[in-house]
Amino acid sequence: MIRVEVAYARPDKQEIISLKVPAGTTALEAVKQSGIMAVFPEVDPDNTDMGIFGKAIKSPAAHELREGDRVELYRPLKIDPKQARLNRAKKKS
Template sequence: MKVEIAYALPHEQKIIALQVEDGCTAQQAVVRSGIVELFPEIDPAGTPMGIFGKAIKDPASTVLREGDRVEIYRPLIADPKEVRARRAAKMKAQKAAEAKQE
């Protein structure tokens, strides 16, 4: 069956299509794709993965289906909640400053 392995950096992305046998797991497909040779920072045993944007808890036991795309996730640079909170505080400060000027 045909599956894809996807990995993206801010400046580069790679999608590798490959044929695997029925019963192949997400982790096995990542190893067989050879993507680790292109991006050595990927650890197939410990890097978070998903299928079409839906996180999978255990890539070593998640069996793939025809046409699945395994996505390898990078660690977040910043916590999204923290970024939203800072942005909201900044907007609140701007509105307060504008209200004082009026």
């Protein structure tokens, strides 16, 4: 068994769930086992981008976890970062 964490954050609430999973468990499996969907019902693990310590995972269903990994679930962007910077610059001028 290895110890991993699953993390998700909204502006108003953050949660990190620690759990022990068998070696060979994938990121997607760990998210589903964590029960984070009970805390954040809007999370759909099959359609959510994920990463390990800030580095994106291309295929969470195939990425095997290692001891101490933190699987992070990413929310979709509300606005393109470039557009957000342009909007802020326009407000300042």
